Amino acid sequence: MSNWVIRGLRTPVPTTRFPAAPERARGASPGMPRATVLPEEVAADLARRCPTGALAAHGERVVVDPARCVHSFRCVRGVASPMDWNHGNEWAAPRGTDARPFGPLGAAFRGSAHILVVDAGDCGACLAEVKHLNNPYYNMHRLGFFVTPTPRNADILLVVGSGTVNMRWALRKAYEAMPAPKRVVAVGTCALTGSVFAPSFASDAGIHDLPVDVAVPGSPPPPLAILHGLLLVTGRAPAARSGSGLVDTAKAD
Amino acid sequence: MMALNVLAASFLTACAAGVIASATLPDRRVPAVLACTGSAMAMMLMAIGLTVLATGHLWSATLWTVAPFGALTLEVDRLAAVFITAMGLVCLPVSLFSAGYLLRYLGRYSLRSFGILYHGLLAAIALTLATSDVLAFLLAWEAMAILSYFLVNYEHEQREHTHAGYLMLVMGEAGTVAVMVAFLLLINAAGGLPFAALRHAAATAGVQTRWAVFLLSFFGFGVKAGLLPGSSWLPRAHPAAPANVSAVLSGVILNLGLYGIIRVNLDLLPAHLVGPGIVVLVVGSLSALVGILYATTQNDLKAMLAHSSIENIGIVTAALGAGLVFGASGEATLASMAYVAALYHMVNHSAYKGLLFLGAGAVDGGAGERHMDRLGGLIRRMPWTAMFFLVGALAIAAMPPFNGFASEWLTLQTLLRSVELHATAVKIVFALCGAALALTASLAATCFVKTFAMSFLGLPRSGAAGSAHEAAPTALAAMGILAAVCLALGILPTYTIPALSGAVAPLTHASAADALVPSFFAPATPGHALPASFVADFRTLGAQVGRHLLPGRGLIVLLRGGTDNPVVFAMSTSYAFPVLLGLIGLVYLAVHVGTRARTLARRPRWDGGVPRLDPEMTYTATGFSNPVRVVFNAVFHPSMADDTTEVVAEHFRTAVRRARVETYVADRFVADPLAGWSHGLARALAAMHRGGLNTYAAYVLLTLLLVLVAARLL
Amino acid sequence: MSPVDRAGASRTGIDALVRAEWPDVAISSDGRAATIACPPEALRGVCRRLFSDLGYAFGGLVVEDAQAVWSLRYLFYSPLAELAHVVTECVKPSETVPSISVEVHAADWHEREAEDLFGLGFEGHPRLGDFVLHNDVWPESVAPMRRSFDPAVRAPLHRPDPNWAPLRLVDEPGAFLMPVGPIYSDITESALFLLETVGEDVIRVFPRLFYKYRAVEKNAEGRSVDDGLLVAERFAATSAFAHSLAFCHAVEQIGGIAVPPRGRTLRIFLAELERLRHHVAAIEGICASTALAVAASQAAILEEQLLRLSGALTGHRYLFGLNVPGGLARDLETAACRETAASVGTVLHGLSRLREMLRFSSSFLDRIEGVGAIAEQAALTHGLVGPIARASNVARDLRRAQPYGGYEQFEFQVPRETTGDGYARLLVLFAEAEQSTGLLRQSADRLSEGPVHVPAPIRAGAAFGWCEAPLGAAFHWVRIGADGRIERFRPITPSFVNWHGFHLAAENFAFQDFPIILATFGLSVAECDR
Incomplete structure (x- = not known):
């Protein structure tokens, strides 16, 4: 057994400095297109290429709806003038309505918040990225986030997947x-x-039966984007900073 | 004395009246009559017992004199009075309970015969305890054995029940034969039948006689008490009997076995040897452990209670064994403490086991089901029964403030006093037995958590459990009385111990009361006085708290040190009880006040998101106790009677059928081999009987020859 | 064995055994697959012959709702011969077809799924219903895969049927049902496990899946090939590259498209990168299930390294958006590939050290050795695939059995173990990770210059495309209509096949071993549920 302790102690600490400093490691995020100004006909063509309708051309300006982007890369590969690319990962955005404006969990949850993760028809990627939040690179425990298997202890419901009919009732419960x-x-x-x-x-x-407070786009969102969403919902990341480079998000919604 | 004579006479009159009324009245009236006469008899018994205990005077009455056998004298000394009081304590609520309970048999079985048998049984038990000579004792004993056999056999249409009753009779009679031989040995030395004569001759008995009498009486009476290895009958017979009879069997008749052991080995032939004490201690501890193991894995309410009876009698016997060892080692005070612990636990067991058997009867009557796997959720349908059963379960699991705690703690503490003995081997045996009893106590808690939770909590696991109804008011009153007794015996040990000590004192010539419940912390012995300052400190610290509030003493002192070791171990359930109540009240208040401002949201239980949480998706009693079964696999020794997989087509299974069969450990090692041998012997003898005249003539000749040779050699 | 030999072997064997008994069965071959057209009454016999006498493995069942008939296509494959399609047609309006599950047990779940989705009655199947469409949510009459089904129908949110009761098989006093799921444990895919138990001893486990049923097959219908590819790629992200590859193979087969050599080699490079990442993640799961936190963290570090290597090389951590019919959507720099292969070498080094430490951790071995064993015969009857089958001494691997994409030019072993227990499955994962690293290095070294993509015209037709996904054999049946849109898409996934055999490993075990058995299976629910 002691071998494992020694092995563990000898392993260098790979943990990211996020959110204190941005993570710049290559491959930590797939990135996402961001609003780009292009010639009008090119813009319309790019918008058409998107298989999920995440791009919309307003004249010369192509705006992005991150909630629809699935990283098909069809707006950057095989085209002469590609979209600008946002390599960051602070994508999470609050979602509120006039009737129910977004409000983060109170100060009591800043030190410790418990998360129930429910899979409602996910392909496995989002779930894997959520799982990676527990690995030494991202280690969400250091920020006071803990996963719990029971809703009785949970403060945050983290839903992945499109909301299948067979999971509806379990999710609601x-x-x-x-x-x-x-x-x-x-x-x-x-x-x-x-x-x-x-x-x-x-x-x-998507999940429409439940009042979603924070949306983390991406297919899958990289672990840091999910972490950003968690910080946002506990009021530990400024809502304004989110969507940097994705300024059109709010309008597109 | 006169008053006691009157009581005894009216007891017999009530019995006769009960028998006559049962025989003449129609069936449906019998339960009510039985409740009246039975409880009257029980109350008279209690009055006799308590009077003798309180006054300390022996009561005796000579009924008549028969020429060759001497006078038939009834005699109740303080020892018998303890048993008689305990009997009254159980029989009073049992009789009340019977009023409602017996009606379930109306039209199916004869209630008249039940009435006659029940009254007869009460009288036989009382007489067994009140006789003072061997002949009368054995006669009453036999009457008790046969009457209880009939009552166990009451539901005679069920084959299992008749078999259980038959087994009980056979094993009981085998025990009686052993007891008779033991008495013959004593009579041989004494030359007379009265107990007084036997007692007189005891001093001259040799070591071999002592061992022989001890072994025969211990194992003979041990069968009746349900001790290993003669306990095979008990887990079968007790569940077979109607619940009220089960309560009498467990709460009273098992005590008779203990009475026999105590009467012979403590009173008639006081042991001077350490050996018998060790045997008693080991047998008691093993019985306790095996009893609770089987109780934990049993799922039939009454079978579980029957195994638990073996456990409790085992604890009592272990305490008796400890007392015998202490007595033989010259520690008279310690011996008294051990005997007091034993009697205390016995009385407690009578109370809570009576209560639990009545509770099981109420469950059986209300739900028509006593298998825990098919019960559940009864607390909603039978709240009062649940509450009383909970009291019984807490008491038997030795939870304060109930009585089981007081006596079991006393027993364990007494075993710990073995450090004062000198022989190392004996100390080791004490330590091992103490460990076995500690394990027993923890398993008992597991067992009754399971029993209560599986029967009364959760979801009803069968339609019967879902539509159960509360027991009759008389039944609830009966259980209420016993629950109150359990609480009273638990919080007033300082009243109980002196009374029991009085019963024990004539046997050991030392008082446990002075040691356990001192009037004040006087130094143990003048030579080892506690420093005056320490006594003063203790007084100011509050050892005397409540002396003027409570009418009696409040503390049980378990150990007093001397000058070199000035410590005092003491406990007080009497003081702890109000403190406990106060704390509960405070917590309730705190919660109530603390959460008043908050809104309370009730949500359905979290089920992982399954479409529906069925009763069949909750733990069964079998599942709850399965870990115990797995860990103690060597004891249970299960075999697979059925392990089949059915398929509708290749690779498509339709059913996995499995059945586990366990042979009771006493059957496996004792009863089954014995039965096998006797079968073999019978077959061998049968083979000799060929019916030929010549053969028989040859047998006669051969026998004659053998006798002649034997006579020559001897 | 060359393709020609395979075709010959197959035809002789099938001819000899089938022709003699059923003269009206028509056998034809196009060089890649033999098609055995047989009437419904001969179906059972023919399938039994293929499975029992000729040693074919059952690949899967494709049901198609043609105009006048139900077309049922049973796929068989063998390392010694070309694929064999047994095709039978049932004339409408009959809705009953014969079941082959008793003879070929691997077809059990395929038939149950078809019964649920097409509303076909499989005559002779002993257990139908409550499978994909949960009975507590869907009425029995819904048959969504039929052409007549209106895809705009939406199921209303309602309370589950209060009368739903799971199937109980165990008849032992005191046995009860312990439901685990669909929401259980910390971060797990949704699935319900019904454990029949008497306390600590679990007698039998019955997985109830399809909580995540997204109707991928129905979804793809009517889409363009490009959009269909997105669905095929993304229904199971842990094997996204493998499934997009199988889909592209099918489309390329229909169109007769030959992928240029550089594209083929890069596909092997990326497929092995995915396999390696998948296996490291599975090893991490096994370590975590035995509560060996340091080992799990070590594996997690390696997994994240591989994810970042993938992300840096291709732009996406899970290799999304790379495969297209005709090759790859983008070229990768040769130097970058070789660097990645070198970095993967250090990952393998870490993995080997982890394996050596695990091999000498007695607390770990105590928990995993002998747990969840599957006998070779059982693995064959249930047609198990992938590392799970290979741990039970069934060395099935499509890269060898039905080579594709140039695998025959590379050197690699197909590791196998004989004991079939959890430890054997772990060892197979380690050994395959090593083989994948070797393949990564070889393919990076052999990268030739040239294009990675050729234009791929879309033609009408139907074909199977296949690939050895990380979890085992994946077959994608794609039918493209005259308008260039997908008419039928049926992915047959290794998880679907292997979940069917899960109960073999989860019988008569102690409750605390359940997560370990689950982890050593390492199956994807998304890949099964689709």
């Missing part, structure tokens, strides 16, 4: 079983708009 105050974080394009799978008879186009 899990949300109802959580004590107030509670927040819902929808992770991944599937959970926001259904991606390429929905809507269909077997699945909703």
Whole structure:
């Protein structure tokens, strides 16, 4: 057994400095297109190329709806003038309505918040990236986030997947079983708009049965984007900083 | 004295009246009559017992004199009075309970015969305890054995029940034969039948006689008490009997076995040897451990209680064994403490086991089901029964403030006093037995958590459990009485111990009361006086708290040090009880006040998101106790009677059928081999009987020859 | 064995055994696959012959709702011969077809799925219903895969059927059902496991899947090939590259497109990178299930390194958006590939050290050795594939059995173990990770210059495309209509096949071993549920 202790102690600490400093390692994020100004006909063509309608051409300006982007790369590969690319990962954005404006969890949850992760029809990638939050690179425990298997202890419901019909009732029950105050974080394009799978008879186009408070786009969003979403929902990341480079987000919504 | 004579006479009159009324009245009236006469008899018994205990005077009455056998004298000394009081304590609520309970048999079985048998049984038990000579004792004993056999056999249409009753009779009679031989040995030395004569001759008995009498009486009476290895009958017979009879069997008749052991080995032939004490201690501890192991894995309420009876009698016996060892080692005070612990636990067991058997009867009556796997959720349908059963379960699991705690703690503490003995081997045996009893106590807690949770909490696991109904008011009153007794015996040990000590004192010539419940912290012995300053400190610290509030003493002192070791170990359930109540009240208040401002949201239980949480998705009693079964696999020694997989087509299974069969450990090692041998012997003898005249003539000749040779050699 | 030999071997064997018994069965071959057209009444016999006598493995069942008939295509494959399609047609309006599950048990779940989705009655199948469409949510009459089904139909949110009760098989006093899921443990895919148990001893486990059913097959219908590719790629992200590859193979097969050599080699490079990453993640899961935190963290570090290497090289951590019919969507720099292969070498070094430490951790071995064993015969009957089958001494690997994409030019072993327990599965994962690293290095070294993509015209037709996904054999049946849109898309996934055999490993075990058995299976629910 002691071998493992020694091995563990000898392993260098790879943990990211995020959120204190941005993470610049290559391959930590797939990136996402950002609003770009292009000649009018090129813009229209690019918007058409997008398989999920994440791009919209307004004259010379192509705006991006991150909630629809599935990283098909069709707006950058095989085209003469590609979209500008945002290599960051602070994509999470609050989602509120006039009737129910976004409010982060209170100060009591800044030191420690418990998360229930529910898979409502995910392809495995978002779930894997959520799991990676526990690995030594991202280590969300250092920020006071803990995953719990029961909604009774959970403050945050983290949903991945498009919301399949077979999971609807279980998802609803899990949300109802959580004590107030509670927040819902929808992770991944599937959970926001259904991606390429929905809507269909077997699945909703995203999680609409529950009041989603924070949306983390991406297919899948890299771990740091999810972490950013968690910081946002606990009020530890400024909502304004989110969507840097994706300024059109709010309008596109 | 006169008053006791009157009581005894009216007891017999009530019994006769009960028998006559049962025989003449129609069936449906019998339960009510039985409740009246039975409880009257029980109350008279209690009055006799308590009077003798309180006054300390022996009561005796000579009924008549028969020429060759001497006078038939009834005699109740303080030892018998303890048993008689305990009997009254159980029989009073049992009789009340019977009023409602017996009606379930109306039309199916004869209630008249039940009434006659029940009254007869009470009288036989009382007489067994009140006789003072061997002949009368054995006669009453036999009457008790046969009457209880009939009552176990009451539901005679069920084959299992008749078999259980038959086994009980056979094993009981085998024990009686052993007891008779033991008495013959004593009579041989004494030359007379009265107990007084036997007692007189005891001093001259040799070591071999002592061992022989001890072994025969211990194992003979041990069968009746349900001790290993003669306990095979008990887990079968007790569940077979109607619940009220089960309560009497467990709460009273098992005590008779203990009475026999105590009467012979403490009173008639006081042990001077350490050996018998060790045997008693080991057998008691093993019985306790095996009893609770089987109780934990049993799922039939009554079978579980029956195994638990073996456990409790085992604890009592272990304490008796400790007392015998202390007595033989010259530690008279310690011996008294051990005997007091034993009697205390016995009385407690009578109370809570009676209560639990009545509770099981109420469950059986209310739900029509006593298998825990098919119960559950009864607390909603039977709240009062649940509450009383919970009291019984807490008491038997030795949880304060109930009585089981007081006596079991006393027993364990007494075993710890073995450090004062000198022989190392004996100390090791004490340590091992102490460990076994500690394990027993923890398993008992597991067992009754399971029993209560699986029967009364959760979701009903069968339609019967879902539509159960509360027991009759008389039944609830009966259980209420016993629950109150459990609480009273638990919080007033300082009243109980002196009374029991009085019963024990004539046997050991030392008082446990002075040691355990001192009037004040006087130094143990003048030679080892505690420093005056220490006594003063202790007084100011509050050892005397409540002396003027409570009418009696409040502390049980378990150990007093001397000058070199000035410590005092003491406990007080009497003081702890109000403190406990106060704390509970405070917590309730704190929670109530603390959460008043908050809104309370009730949500359905979290089920992982399954479509529906069925009762069949909750733990069963078998599942709860399965870890115990796995860990103690060597004891249970299960075999697979059925392990089949059915398929509808290749690779498509439709059923996995499995059944586990366990042979009771006493059967496996004792009863089954014995039965096998006797079968073999019978077959061998049968083979000799060929029916030919010549053969028989040859047998006669051969026998004659053998006798002649034997006579020549001897 | 060359393709010509394979075709010959197959035809002789099939001819000899089938022709003699069923003269009206038509056998034809196009050089890649033999098609055995047989009437429904001969179906059972023919399938039994292929499976029992000729040693074919059952690949999967494709049901197609043609105009006048139900077309059922049973796929068989063998390392010694070309693929064999047994095709049978049932004339409408009959809705009953014969079941082959009793003879070929691997077809059990395929038939149950078809019964649920097409509303076909499989005559002779002993257990149908409540499979993909959960009975507590969907009415029995819904048959969504039929052409007549209106895809705009939406299921209303309603309370589950209160009368739903799971199937109980165990009849032992005191046995009860312990439901685990669909929301359980910390971060897991949704699936319900019904454990029949008497306390600590679990007698049997019955997985209830398809909580994540997204109707991928229905979704792809009517889409363009490009959009269909997105669906094929993304329904199971842990094997995204493998599934997009199988889909592209099918499209390329239909169109007769030959991918240029550089594209083929890069595909092998990326497929092995994915396999390596998948296996490292599976090893991490096994370490975590035995509560060996340091080992799990070590594996997690390696996994993240591989993800970052993938991300830096291709732009996406899970290799999304690379495969297109005709090759790859973008070229990768040769130097970058070789650097990646070198970096992967250090990952393998870390992995080898981890394996050596695990091999001498007695607390770890105590928990994993002998746990969840599957016998070779059982693995064959259930048609298990991938590392799970190879741990039970069934060395099936499509890269060898039905080579594609130039694998025959590379050197690699197909590791196998004989004991079939959890430890054997772990060792197979380690050994395959090593082989994948070797393949990565070889393919990086052999990268030739040239294009990675040729234009791929879309033609009408139907074909199977296949590939050895990280979890085992994946077959994608694609039918493209005259309008260039997808008419039928049926992915047959290794997880679907292997979940069917999960109960073999989860019988008569102690409850605390359950997560370990699950982890050593390492199956994807998304890949099964689709």
